[in-house]
Structures are given as C-alpha cells and as structure tokens.
Amino acid sequence: MGTFRFSRKQLCIPYALFLVCFVVLPLAVIIYYAFTDGSGRFTLENLLSFFTNGNTIGTLCYSVVIAVAVTAVCLLIAYPVAYVLARSGLKRGPVILMMFILPMWINFTLRITALKEVLTLIEGNLSLHPFLNTIIAMTYDFLPFMILPLYTTLLQLDESLLEAAADLGAGPVAVFFRVTLPLSMPGIVSGVTMTFLPAMTNYVILDMIYNSTYIMGSLIGSYFNIYDWHNGSMISLILFAGICIVSIFTGKADQSDLDNRGAVL
Amino acid sequence: MTAERENRKSAAARIAAAGIAAAGLAVAGMPARILSTGAVHAEAAEKDTGAAAAGTATGQASGEKVTLRIANWEEYIDEGGWDEEEAIDLDDREGTVILGENSMIEDFEAWYLENYGVEVDVEYSTFGTNEDLYNQLTLGNTFDLVCPSEYMFMKLIAEDELKPLSEEFFDETKEDNYYIRGVSDYIRNIFDSNTINGAPWSRYAAGYMWGTTGIVYNPEKITEEEASHWALLTDPRYKGQVTVKDNVRDSYFAALGILNEEELLSPDFINSDDRLERIAEIMNRTDEKTVEAAEDILKQMKENAYSFESDSGKADMVTGKVLANYQWSGDAVYTLDQAEIDDYYLAYAVPEECTNVWFDGWVMLKDGIGDDARKQQAAEAFINFVSRPDNVVRNMYYIGYTSVIAGGDSDIIYAYADWCYGAEDDAEDTIEYPVGFFFSGDNGDPDYIITAEADQANRQLFAQYPPEDVLGRAVVMQYFDQENNQRINQMWVNVRCFDLTSISVADWGKMALGVIIAAAVIFVFIKRDDIFRKKSPA
Numbered sequence: 001m002g003t004f005r006f007s008r009k010q011l012c013i014p015y016a017l018f019l020v021c022f023v024v025l026p027l028a029v030i031i032y033y034a035f036t037d038g039s040g041r042f043t044l045e046n047l048l049s050f051f052t053n054g055n056t057i058g059t060l061c062y063s064v065v066i067a068v069a070v071t072a073v074c075l076l077i078a079y080p081v082a083y084v085l086a087r088s089g090l091k092r093g094p095v096i097l098m099m100f101i102l103p104m105w106i107n108f109t110l111r112i113t114a115l116k117e118v119l120t121l122i123e124g125n126l127s128l129h130p131f132l133n134t135i136i137a138m139t140y141d142f143l144p145f146m147i148l149p150l151y152t153t154l155l156q157l158d159e160s161l162l163e164a165a166a167d168l169g170a171g172p173v174a175v176f177f178r179v180t181l182p183l184s185m186p187g188i189v190s191g192v193t194m195t196f197l198p199a200m201t202n203y204v205i206l207d208m209i210y211n212s213t214y215i216m217g218s219l220i221g222s223y224f225n226i227y228d229w230h231n232g233s234m235i236s237l238i239l240f241a242g243i244c245i246v247s248i249f250t251g252k253a254d255q256s257d258l259d260n261r262g263a264v265l
Numbered sequence: 266m267t268a269e270r271e272n273r274k275s276a277a278a279r280i281a282a283a284g285i286a287a288a289g290l291a292v293a294g295m296p297a298r299i300l301s302t303g304a305v306h307a308e309a310a311e312k313d314t315g316a317a318a319a320g321t322a323t324g325q326a327s328g329e330k331v332t333l334r335i336a337n338w339e340e341y342i343d344e345g346g347w348d349e350e351e352a353i354d355l356d357d358r359e360g361t362v363i364l365g366e367n368s369m370i371e372d373f374e375a376w377y378l379e380n381y382g383v384e385v386d387v388e389y390s391t392f393g394t395n396e397d398l399y400n401q402l403t404l405g406n407t408f409d410l411v412c413p414s415e416y417m418f419m420k421l422i423a424e425d426e427l428k429p430l431s432e433e434f435f436d437e438t439k440e441d442n443y444y445i446r447g448v449s450d451y452i453r454n455i456f457d458s459n460t461i462n463g464a465p466w467s468r469y470a471a472g473y474m475w476g477t478t479g480i481v482y483n484p485e486k487i488t489e490e491e492a493s494h495w496a497l498l499t500d501p502r503y504k505g506q507v508t509v510k511d512n513v514r515d516s517y518f519a520a521l522g523i524l525n526e527e528e529l530l531s532p533d534f535i536n537s538d539d540r541l542e543r544i545a546e547i548m549n550r551t552d553e554k555t556v557e558a559a560e561d562i563l564k565q566m567k568e569n570a571y572s573f574e575s576d577s578g579k580a581d582m583v584t585g586k587v588l589a590n591y592q593w594s595g596d597a598v599y600t601l602d603q604a605e606i607d608d609y610y611l612a613y614a615v616p617e618e619c620t621n622v623w624f625d626g627w628v629m630l631k632d633g634i635g636d637d638a639r640k641q642q643a644a645e646a647f648i649n650f651v652s653r654p655d656n657v658v659r660n661m662y663y664i665g666y667t668s669v670i671a672g673g674d675s676d677i678i679y680a681y682a683d684w685c686y687g688a689e690d691d692a693e694d695t696i697e698y699p700v701g702f703f704f705s706g707d708n709g710d711p712d713y714i715i716t717a718e719a720d721q722a723n724r725q726l727f728a729q730y731p732p733e734d735v736l737g738r739a740v741v742m743q744y745f746d747q748e749n750n751q752r753i754n755q756m757w758v759n760v761r762c763f764d765l766t767s768i769s770v771a772d773w774g775k776m777a778l779g780v781i782i783a784a785a786v787i788f789v790f791i792k793r794d795d796i797f798r799k800k801s802p803a
Contacts, residue, residue, distance in 0.1 A: 055762035062763035120586065127505040127571045177790075207511075210572035214761045222761070225396045226754040227403070 030240075033233035046234035056219065056235070063215040066131075067199035070138040074146040074195050075188065077139070082150035082187075083180075087157070097151060104144045112137055112208045119209075130211040137209045138199050145198075146191040153187025154180075189250045197243055331385045331643045334633055335370075336398060336411045338625065339391040341474075342651070343369045343663040353662060357680035365659045373650045377643065380441070385643050394512075394575075402426070402630070409633035410644040415624040416514065418470050419744040422461040427469040428629040434471075434645045444471050444652040447678075449671035450706040451736070455622070459741055470626040471648045472669030476594030477622055477731050477739055478515060479615040481601065486588045489723060492614035495522035497589060499565045508581060508590040509566055511573035513757040515621070516566070518742055519591060520559040521548050522618045529618040544619045545740040551749040556756050563760040573761075579603070582611065593623065594728040595666035601725050602665065610720070613728040615735045622739035624669065654678050667729045671704045679704050679713060686717045686726040694719040700730045708733045 037043045050056050081100065085093045103111060115137055120126055126133060157180065165175045201217030214222065216239055223232030345368040352364040370387050377385045390408075392398040395417040402408070413421070421427050435445050448456075452475060456467040482492040491497055498509055498519055510516055525547050528534055537543065567573070571587045578590040579600045592600065597613045604611045627648045634641050650656060654677040657668045661681065672678040679700070688695045698717045701710035717726050731739070745753055768776075789796065 054765060055759050058763040058765040061765065125505045125571070126586075208577075210574075210577075212567050212570070212573045212761065213763050214758070219758070219762065222754075222758055224400070225394075226750070227396070227399065228751075228754075 027240075030233045030236055033229045034237045035234075037230060046230050047238075049231065050234060050238060059214050059216060059219050062213060063200040063217075066134060066138070066215060067196050069135050070142060070199040071146075071192055071195045073135060073139045074143055075191065078143060078146035078150055078191065079188075082147050082154055086151050086154035097147070100147050101144050103140075108141055109204070109208065111141065112205055115140055116209060126210050130209070130213070133209045134206055134211045137205050138202065141202075141205060142195045142198060145194040149190040149194070150184065150187040153184045157183055193247065193250065196246075201239070329383075331383055331639050332388060333385055333410065333640065333643045333647065334388045334390075334408045335647065336390050336392055336401070336408045338412065339393060341391070341412070341625075341664055341666075343656070343659040345369070345371070353658060353681065353684060355658075355677060355680040355684055357676050359677075361655065361677055361680070363655050363658050363662075363677075363681075365663060369651065369656060369659065372656075373647055376650055377646055381642070381646065383639065383643070387647075402632075407633045408630055409640055410627055410629055410647060412473055412625050412627050415466070415470075415626065415741065416744040418466070418626055418628045419461050421628060421630075422464065422466070422469050423744070423746075426631055428631045428634045428641065429468050430471065430629070431641060431645060434648075441646070441649055443649045443654070443673075444670070447652055447654060447657075447670040447673040447675070448472060449669060449703050451703055452624070452669040455624075455741065456626075459743075466626070470628045471652075473625045473627055473651070474595065474664075474666040475622065475624045475669050476667055476728070477615050477620045477735060478518070478591070478593055479597065479613055479620060479728070480589050481582055481592045481597045481611055481613050482589040483582075483585070484610070484612045484723075489612070489614055492589060492612070493617045494526070495519045495616045495618055496526060498591060499523060499562060499569050501569060503588060504569050505571050506588040507570055508572050508574045508578040508587050509570045510578075510591050511575040513753060514742060515591065516563055516573070516757070517559055517753060518548060518621050520562040520566070521550065521555070522616060523562050524555070524558050526618055541737060541740065544738055548619055548621070548740055549743050551745055551753060553752065556752055560756045560760055563757070564764075567760060583607070583609070585609070594731070595664070597728045598725045599665045601728070610724075612720075612723045613725075614723060615731060615738075617738075619738045619740060620735065621742050622736070623742075682726075682730065683715050685729075686715055686721050688716050688718045692718055696722055698722065698726060698730075699732070702733050702736065703730055 034046055035042055035044070037045060084090070085097050090096065116126065119133055119136065123129060123133075161179055161183070162175055165179045166172075170178060200215060201220075203215055203218035203221060206213075206215060206218060216235065220232050220235050220239075223229070223235065343365045345365045347365045349364070352362050355361045355363065370389050374385055374387060377383060392401065395413050398411060398413055399417060399420070402411075418427070433439065434442065436442055437445050448471075452472050453467070456470065456472060457465050459466050480492045480497060482497075487497070487503070491500070497503065498507055500507075509519070522529070529544065529547065534540065534543065571581070572578075574581070574590075578587070578592065579596055581587045582590045582592075582600050583603045590600075592613075594613070601611050601613065627644075629641065629644050634644065651660060652668075652670050654670065654672045654675040657670045657672070657678055658681045660666075661668050661678075668678070670678060682700065686698075695716050696719050698715045698721065699708050699710070699713065700715060701713040702708040704710070704713045715726065721727065744750075
C-alpha cells in the first residue's frame with residue numbers, strides 16, 4: 001500500500017482530463033443553460049418554444065433538406081470514385097485519391113471564395129440560386145469526408161467473397177448489390193455521419209455563398225449574438241439529442257449488418 | 266487619396282469570432298499583448314508641457330507599472346509601419362509632417378512615461394462586433410477601456426457597468442486635455458444632450474469615430490435620385506443587385522425609413538421646425554405594430570437583396586458584383602478608395618428620408634478600473650492621446666473613418682481634410698464645400714471651406730464630412746431596452762428563418778411525390794427477394 005506503481009491505465013489520465021474539461025463540462029454548462037431562464041430558475045419554456053415556433057421548425061426542416069441533399073449528392077459522387085480507386089487496381093490509385101484529398105489542405109474559406117467566383121461566372125448572379133449554390137458549396141467542401149471512409153472500407157473488401165458470389169451464379173449487378181454494397185455499409189454510415197451534421201450546422205459556408213436563410217447553426221449563433229444563451233443552448237441540445245438518436249439507429253443497423261455477415265460467413 | 270488601407274474586419278477574423286461566440290467558449294479574445302519598445306514619439310506636432318503634466322501624477326507615481334487593458338475594433342487604430350513616402354505633408358501654419366512610424370500604442374506608452382513619469386503597459390485586444398465585446402465582458406474578461414458603438418455604451422450605462430469620466434478630463438484649461446479641447450461642437454452637443462436614465466452620454470463616454478449610414482452606388486447604373494431613398498433596398502428593378510447590412514439595427518432602421526417614407530418626405534414634415542426631433546421619434550419606434558410592419562419589409566428585402574452581409578459588401582461593390590450597398594460612411598470611404606485604385610468610380614448617397622448618425626466611443630469599465638486612480642488617469646490620458654490632432658490624422662489616414670475631433674486651436678485636422686480633398690490649382694470643375702459646422706460650429710465660416718473637385722460632393726468628402734442638410738436629417742438610434750430588444754431580435758430571426766408557409770401547395774405535392782417514390786424504391790430494394798424470387802424459376 002502507498003507505493004505508486006505505474007500501470008497502463010494511467011496512460012488514459014491525460015485523455016480523461018481532456019474529456020472532462022472539453023466534453024463533459026461544456027455539455028453540463030449547455031444543459032444548465034438550456035433548462036434555466038434569465039434569472040437562473042429551472043424552466044421548460046426553451047424546449048416548448050422550440051417546438052411551438054413555426055420559424056424554428058421551418059429552419060429545422062430547411063437544414064434537414066439541405067443536409068439530406070448534400071449527403072445524397074456526396075454519396076452518389078463519392079461511391080463510384082471510391083469504388084474505382086479501391087477495386088479496379090489502378091496503379092496510381094493512391095495518387096488519384098490524393099488529388100481528391102488535396103483540396104482539404106487548403107483553408108476552406110479560400111476554397112469557397114474561389115468557388116464563389118466560379119459560380120458567379122456560370123450563373124451571373126449568385127443571389128438567384130441560393131439553395132443550389134449551398135448544395136454545391138457544401139458538397140465541394142464535404143466530399144473528401146465521404147470518399148475517405150468509403151475508400152478504406154472498399155479497399156479491405158475480401159476479394160474471395162466476390163469471386164464466390166460470381167461462382168455461385170450472381171451477375172455483376174447482383175454481386176454489387178448483394179455483396180459489395182452490404183459489406184461497405186460501415187463506410188457509408190461513417191461517411192454519412194461525417195457529412196450530415198456539418199451540413200446542418202456549417203453556416204459559414206451559407207454566409208459566404210450568400211444564402212440569407214438561416215440553418216440550425218446560424219440560428220444557434222443568432223441566439224448567442226443577442227445574449228440569449230438559454231434558447232441557444234436548448235437548440236444545440238436538441239440538435240445533439242437528434243444526432244445521438246440517429247447514431248444509435250445507424251449503430252444498430254451497422255451491428256445487425258455485421259451479424260448478418262457473420263451468418264453468411 | 267490612394268492609400269491602400271487594410272480591411273477593418275477581415276473575413277477570417279469575423280468567422281473566428283462567430284465560431285467562438287457559437288461555441289460559447291470563455292477563452293474568446295485573450296488579450297494580444299503588445300510589447301512596449303520604449304520608442305520615442307517621432308513626430309510630435311505639438312510641444313507637450315511635460316513638466317506640468319508630470320506634476321499631477323507625482324502623488325501616486327512611485328515607479329510602479331500601470332497595466333491598461335484596452336479593447337477596440339479590429340483595425341481601428343494606427344498600427345504604424347508607414348513607408349517614408351506615405352508621410353502626410355500638411356499645408357498648415359506649422360508645416361507639419363505626419364508619419365506613423367510606431368504603433369499608436371507604443372507611442373502612447375512612451376508619451377505617458379515622458380509626461381506622467383509612470384510606466385504604462387497596454388494590453389491591447391480587439392473585437393469584431395459589439396455583441397462579441399458584450400459577450401466577452403459577461404464571460405468575465407476584464408477590460409479597463411473599451412470602444413463600443415453608441416447603442417452598446419448606452420446599454421452599458423443603463424446596466425451601470427461604466428465608470429464616469431473624471432472632472433479633470435473636462436478641464437479645458439489643461440493643455441493635455443486634447444479631447445475636450447478638440448472635440449467638435451456638433452459631436453459634443455450630441456454627447457451632452459442624449460441621456461440614459463438622466464445622465465448624459467458625456468459623463469461616461471468620449472467619442473472616437475463617427476459617421477452616417479447611406480448607400481454606396483455605381484452612378485453609371487443607378488441615379489443619385491434612386492440611391493437617395495431607402496426604398497432602393499426593396500426595389501424589384503434591382504433584384505439581386507443590392508447588399509444589405511446583416512445586423513438587426515441597421516436593417517431595422519432602413520425598414521423604418523421605407524415604412525415611413527411618405528411622412529418623412531412630405532413638404533410639411535421637411536419644413537417643420539422640429540423635423541429632427543420628429544425623425545428621431547419615428548425612427549426609434551419599437552411598438553408591436555411597427556415591428557410587424559418592419560418584418561414584412563425586411564422579408565421583401567431578403568428576397569430582393571443580393572445578400573445580407575457584414576463584411577463582403579465592400580468587396581462585392583468594388584468588383585462590380587452589385588450596383589449598390591447599404592454602408593456605414595467610414596466603410597463607404599474605404600469602398601470608394603478601393604474602387605478608385607482600379608479607375609472605377611462609385612458614389613455615396615444619404616437617403617432623403619433620414620440617416621442614422623453613429624458613434625464609437627471610449628468608455629471605462631467599473632470592473633476593470635475599480636477605484637484605481639492611477640489606472641483611471643492612464644485610461645483618460647489614452648483618450649486624450651488618441652485625440653491629439655496629429656494622432657487623429659494618423660488614425661484617420663490609417664482606418665479611413667472620421668474622427669469626432671475637430672482640433673480646437675490646432676488646424677491640423679482641417680489641413681488634413683483639405684490635403685485629402687482639396688482640388689489641384691489647375692482643376693477645372695470645382696465646388697466650394699463648407700465644413701464649418703464640424704470645425705467651428707458655423708457652416709458659413711470662410712476659414713473652413715474646402716475647394717474640392719465637383720464630384721467630391723457625393724464621394725469621399727461627402728461621406729467623411731456630411732453637409733449641413735444631411736445632418737438636418739441625421740438622428741441617433743437609441744438602444745432598445747430588454748423587452749423591445751427581445752421583440753426586435755425575434756422579428757429578425759423570423760425574417761431570416763425559413764418560412765414553411767411560403768411553400769406553395771404544388772411544391773408540397775412535388776415533395777410528397779418525391780418522398781413516396783424514394784420510399785417505394787427503397788422498399789422494393791429491401792424486399793427484392795420476396796418480390797422477385799417467386800417469379801424466377803430458380
């Protein structure tokens with residue numbers, strides 16, 4: 001007793017501290033603000049006002065529509081790219097992958113500014129298609145986050161499973177839909193998670209591309225700007241809860257998928 | 266005037282500020298410490314009576330350092346480092362040459378040591394918006410001296426956060442009191458006559474920069490007449506061609522201007538003796554009916570505008586993406602200067618209905634100063650130092666805004682205005698532009714008439730020193746109290762949020778159809794085994 005013995009467990013201490021300081025405590029502060037009013041009393045007013053105000057619901061819908069559209073477009077573009085890069089045995093696959101990742105090394109404000117000029121050249125006036133521009137800009141910004149996980153998953157795909165499916169009489173289409181696609185689900189799930197939430201909240205892109213309609217991120221920001229920390233925190237919390245629920249479901253789907261695969265194997 | 270001035274609020278900084286505000290992190294705005302190099306002030310235009318001033322400080326000055334924490338707008342003070350060729354050679358009585366060699370902060374530290382015999386250490390930090398500053402204060406960042414806009418210092422006065430300026434600060438007989446000796450009577454009058462809870466602004470605040478709000482426009486595409494009405498912002502002929510300020514106060518002001526256009530422009534109203542008071546009353550209405558009506562106008566504005574912007578409007582104007590933008594006069598000067606570099610000539614108009622005269626002012630915080638007399642003395646000395654005429658010129662040159670200081674006995678500031686805008690001797694088309702209202706209180710004063718090129722009547726000179734008739738319709742926009750503030754901010758959120766009711770039935774139908782088709786495809790895909798297997802012979 002009393003002598004200090006270094007064990008592997010202690011290596012976790014820095015991370016635990018980090019977790020407490022920058023994840024748990026801020027979350028506690030947000031929860032505190034979300035359920036109190038200006039004078040510090042407990043209230044559910046903030047929660048109710050979110051769901052009874054047509055504007056916040058409108059913003060939620062608008063954000064979800066944007067996020068779904070961005071995620072879908074990203075997925076449709078990223079999947080074929082990742083598939084070709086990972087499966088077709090291109091000699092310079094990693095180099096081409098690098099070409100897709102490269103833009104991420106440039107600050108995104110710079111990229112969006114450049115994109116703005118390009119879109120202005122094409123459209124003439126950016127203010128005519130704010131929704132379309134937002135989708136384009138966000139897709140441009142988030143695409144690498146979709147490609148990377150898909151590429152990694154597809155790269156690890158066991159070739160023998162595909163051969164086995166072909167041997168058993170499945171055509172290329174059936175192989176893709178019955179083997180490749182289900183097996184790449186984990187990649188799809190992580191790609192979607194990495195795209196969907198930022199697309200709902202990244203209002204800097206919206207501002208830069210001149211879409212004057214708020215999304216969830218700008219709504220939260222606007223409440224903090226007018227010193228209304230309580231409503232701002234509540235909206236953050238609702239968003240957080242929404243993401244948690246979605247993660248649980250996708251996590252489950254992912255899990256059952258693995259189980260199925262286990263059964264097949 | 267071809268000085269390339271830095272952008273006041275860089276986009277990146279604004280984004281960073283927004284991010285910090287959204288995350289609600291307490292680390293926002295750690296003071297960027299500026300080290301004193303002990304540099305000696307290079308171009309003292311006036312001889313400081315050092316000994317006399319030092320005497321006042323000997324009471325407490327015991328060699329101990331005073332730390333002064335100052336928060337100011339980004340890019341809102343001369344940061345020095347001018348090239349030799351940037352030196353401003355003024356054609357005044359003393360033949361002054363002004364050059365910003367060191368930053369204003371360094372020069373202040375040296376000046377204070379020299380005159381008061383006390384070493385002062387300035388911790389200088391910046392903020393991007395008034396709200397950002399207020400959030401920093403509520404998060405527990407302490408400052409001694411800050412420079413918010415008028416509505417924010419009104420709010421701070423109302424909340425009893427501020428320390429009153431000392432009586433000595435207003436002693437005009439004291440040589441070093443550059444502020445009270447130099448401030449323009451027009452400004453002084455506004456600071457004395459506007460009150461919060463019975464106390465005039467001037468008890469707590471000393472002005473720094475001021476200006477009007479108006480519209481920067483491309484005179485080749487938009488007539489001066491069109492640009493001289495707030496209605497331009499909702500004019501469908503210029504759909505997607507005009508930018509609007511992305512903050513509730515400025516936008517609300519413009520909306521009220523449009524809402525009350527008829528009354529504000531009626532001849533009876535314009536000719537009434539109390540026109541200014543009546544404009545002030547109209548433009549400060551915050552009742553529910555007015556706010557609702559403003560909401561509709563702002564929604565039109567949102568549909569019609571190129572963008573709501575807090576920074577990008579200047580660049581979009583200069584690059585010709587838009588034909589007009591709603592702008593503060595100081596940024597208007599910047600925009601016009603920038604465009605001029607590319608031989609692109611823009612103009613500035615102040616709407617006929619009314620304009621918002623705004624101020625940024627220095628105030629001391631109770632939290633920071635406390636009862637520390639030495640600190641208060643240093644803070645007040647700082648205000649006086651930046652109000653010293655040669656320093657005023659440096660700041661004005663560097664940031665492009667107009668100082669509230671007219672100069673008092675010194676004619677350096679007028680000489681600078683003349684240096685900027687006075688026409689060359691051989692210029693053909695010139696006008697006599699009186700600025701006496703600002704410099705001497707008498708607009709007919711023959712000593713204060715700039716002979717400028719004719720186009721300056723609606724360009725930079727007009728923006729920096731608006732003529733008397735513009736000031737006849739320039740009113741202060743008061744701060745909103747808690748209840749009104751909440752209502753107006755909620756209105757602004759309503760304007761910016763997506764309005765579900767704006768979707769037509771047909772669009773709802775299309776969306777429903779899309780969702781049904783997508784759902785059907787997914788359903789078929791999932792159940793494909795059950796559906797197709799029966800048909801297949803295998």
